[in-house]
Amino acid sequence: MAEINTYEKEAEEMTRMTVITDKDKFERTNGGFVNLTKDGILFERVKVVRLFPFTDADKYISIRENSAKAKEIGIIEDLGALDENTQEILREQLRLNYFTPVIEKIYNIKDEYGYAYFHVLTDKGECKFAINMASNAVTKLSDSRLIIMDLDENRFEIRDVNALTQKERRKLDLFL
C-alpha cells in the first residue's frame, strides 16, 4: 500500500503548479550555469524555459531540473518582478537558449530553384543564409512579425515588417 501512495504522490506532483517567488534563490555557478535553492532544496544547473517565447517572452518562465526527465521545479510568473540581479542571471541563460538574431536590414533575397538565399544585416552582424521554400521555413507570428528558419533550423526574426523600407519589403514580398 505504501508504494501506491508514492505513486499517487508522483501523480499529484505532476499536476501541481508551483510558483517561484523572491524567496527562492538563484545563483550563478563558476561553470556558467544556474543553481536554484527552493524550500531548502538545492537544484543544480537548472533549465530556464520560456512558456510563451513569442507572445510574452518575460512572463511564465518554467524552471526545470537538469535530468533526462527535466521535471518542473516551478514557474516564474513575471521575470520583470524579480530583483535585478536574479533577472540578469536568468536572462544570461535565456540569451543563449533562445539565440535569435533580429534582422534589421535586408540586402538581398534571391529565389532559386526551391531555395531562397538571404543576405541580411542582423543585430548580431551580417549574415548570409538559405531557406528551403518547400518546408515551412517562414512562420508568421502576426501580420508583421516573422520567424525565418534556415536549413539547419537556425532562427532569424523580423520584428516588424513595416519598419523595413519599401524596397526591403518588396524583396520580402514573396513571404508576406
Added chain:
Amino acid sequence: MKDNKLTKNILNKIKEYKIHESDILSVCPIDLSFEGEYILGYIFLTKDYLGVCTSDIPSGYTHFFRGTKVHKKDEDEDLAEYEVKLFDLKKIEHIHVERMIGAVLLSAEYDGAPIKIASLTNTYLEQLNLFVRHTKNIKNGKDFDADIVGKEVEEEDEELLYCPICGTMYPDPAKKVCPKCTNKRTIFARVLKYFFKYKFSIAILFLSYALGAAISVVWPYLTGKVLFDHVLEKDSEYLARFGLAGKFMLALAILALIMIGSRIIEEITNTVQMALMARVATSTVNDIKTDVFSAMSRLSLNFFTSKQTGGLMTRVLSDSNRVTEFFIDGIPSIFIHGMTIIITFVVMYRLNWQMALIACILLPLLVFMTVKLRPGLWNLSGKRHRAEKAVSSKANDNLTGARVVKAFGQEEAEIERFTNPNNNLKEAEINIVKLRNKFTILYSLVQEISSIWIWIIGVFFVLKTDKIDLGVLLTFVGYVAHLNGPMNFFSRVFRMWSESINAAQRLFEIIDSIPEIVEKENPIHLMKPRGEIELSNVTFGYTVSRNVLKNINLKVKEGEVLGIVGRSGAGKSTLVNLISRLYDVKEGSIKIDGVDVKDLSLSDLRKNVAMVSQDTYIFMGSVAKNIAYGNENATGDEIIRAAKLAGAHDFISKMPDGYDTVIGASGKDLSGGEKQRISIARAILADPKILILDEATASVDTETEKAIQNSLKLLVKGRTTLSIAHRLSTLRDADRLIVIDNGRIVEEGTHAELDQNEEGFFHKLNELQNKSLAVTNF
C-alpha cells in the same frame, strides 16, 4: 557544413602549447559565445586535451550558414587573434551536447563541476556530434574513429559538398543539386521531355498551327490588295498572270472561292488543334501526376510528417495542370505568333517600307517594358502558390477536425480563420491579374496607336502624294489589326511561362527528393524466414540531437512473444518502427535472421513484418478489400477466416452489405474498435513471420479484447511477436517482457520475475493497475 581543419593561424598559435598539426584528431568549428554573440572559433581534440579557440569577429565579417558559402580554392586567410583554452581530457566527464532553441551547448563535468565548453549555432551540430563521439572514443581508450562508419566518413570529402560550376555549397549534400545553377532553362528542357512521348501528335499540331498562320497572313492580302487593287480595279495585267485576263467576274468568283476555302481550312485546323491539344495535354498531365505520386510514395515517412497534406495536394493536383498550360498552349503559339508577326512585317515592308516603319516604331518600347515587368510575375506566381497552399491546408485541417470544431462550437471562429488565408489568395490573384492587365493594356495601346497612325499617315499618302492605292492602305490596316491576336498573346505568354516553370520547379523538387530509406543494390532475399530479431547497440532519434532510443540490445528468438511495456513517449513505438525499417537506425544495427535490415530487400521485409498499430488506415473501398490490402489474391474463405480470428466477422455480417460494404472516405462508418479489428484481420491474412502489435487492442472493449486475445493466441503460434501494451493484462501470455524507460531497456524478464522486483517500474505499474481494477470492480 564541413569545416574540419584548423587554420594555419591557429596551428601556429597552439604550437606554444606543444601541439602540432599531427596531434589533432578531430575539429569542429564553433560560432557563438556564451553571451549569445557570434564569434570565430574551433574546438579540437588531441590525445590528451580538448582545446577551445575563440576570437571576436573582425568588423565587416559576414556569417555564412549552410548552403551559402562560396568555396574558395585557397584557404581563406585567417588573421584573427585567438584565445586558446585547454581542458585536460582526463578530467572531463559526461561530455554532452545540449540542443537549445536557437543554439547548441557543449557541456561537461570538469573536475566534478559542471562547465560550459562551447556554444554554437545549429550549423555545426552534426559535426559536433561526431566530435563528441570522437572524444568519447578517446576517453574510452578506443581508436578515435571506432564505430564511426559509412555516411559520416563519406562526408569528410569536402570537395563533394560544393557545386563544381559556381562553387557554392549544396543546400542538401545528399541531393547534390545546386539551385543557383539549375536555372529556368533546365527546368524547361526537363518538362519538354514529357512531351517527346507524343512526338507525332505534336508534329501534326505544329503543322496545323502553321497552316492556320499562313492563311491568316494571306487573308488581309486577299481581301485588301487582291480584291480592291487588282480585281475591283480590273487590273488586266495582274489577272493575265493567272490566265484570267478580262474575265473579271470569273476572277471575282475564284477569289471568293479561295476565300471561302481558306476559311474552311482554318476551321478544320482549329478543330484538329483542339482535339490534339486536349489529348496531349491530358496525357502529359497524367504522366506528370503519376511521376509525382510515385515519387511521393517512394519517400520515407519523414517527408510526410514534415509537410502539410494540403500543400502536397496542391502540388499533385493543380501544379501539374499549370505546367502543361504553357507547353501546350504557349510554345506552339510563340512559334506561330512569332512567325505571323515576322511575316506580317516582311509583307508590310515589301508593300511600303515607310509605312511599315511607322507601324513598328513603338516595338522597342514594348520590349523594354516587358523585360522590366517580367520578374514581378515570377514572384507573384510563387506567392499565389503559397497562398493557395495555405488555403488548402486550412481547409484540409478543418475538415478532418470537423468533429472537434463542432463540439466546441467554433464554427464561426473557424470561418473567420479561414477568411484570412482566403483573402490572401484573393489578393495574390488580384495582383497577378493587375500585372497581367498592365501587359495587356501596354500591348493593346501599342497596337491601337500604331493602327491610328497608319490610318492618318496612310490617308495622307493616299490623298496627297498618291504614292499608295486605297487597297494597299486597306491591306496595311488589315495587317496592323491582324497583329492584334499575336500581340495579345505575347502579353499573356510571360505569365504563362512563369506560372508553368514555377509549378514545374515544385514538382521536380518532389520527383528529385531522395528517399531516406533506400534498398541496397542486390538486396538479400529472405527465402525461408525464421523471424529471429537481434538489435545491437541501437541508438536512434528523430532529430539530430535528441535520441529517443539509446544503446538498445535485444534478442528475440524465433516464435517468441515479447511484450514491451513503458510510459508513453518512452520509445516503444519507435523501437518497432525501426524493426520494420520505417526509419533507419543512427547507430548500431538491427538484424533479422542474422541479416542487417538495411541489406534486406524492402518488399521481403515488409511482407514478413506486419504491424497492427494505434493509428489504423482504412481506405475507401469494401471491407473485404480492406482486409485483403497487400494481399490481393486472397479468397473469400481466407478473408472470412481472418476476420473471424480478429473478432471482426460478427460486426461485418451485421452490416447490410456484409463484406462488400463500402467504407467511406475516412472510414467514418466504423468505430475505432471496428477499424482496429479490421487491421488485425489484415495482419492475420498477410501471414507474416514477424507480427508487431502496437497497442493493437487499445480501443476495443474488454469483452472484444478477450476475444481477440484468444485469437491472437492462435495467431502468434509459429511467429515472432512483439506486443506493445499499456494494459499489462494484455501481455499475460508473453514469454518475456521488457520495460523501456527514457529510451533504454530498464527491466527484462517474465511476468513473474519482473513482478518480484518490488523496486521496479513493472511491479509498481502492475500494482497500480490491479488496484484501479479492484476499485472498478466494486
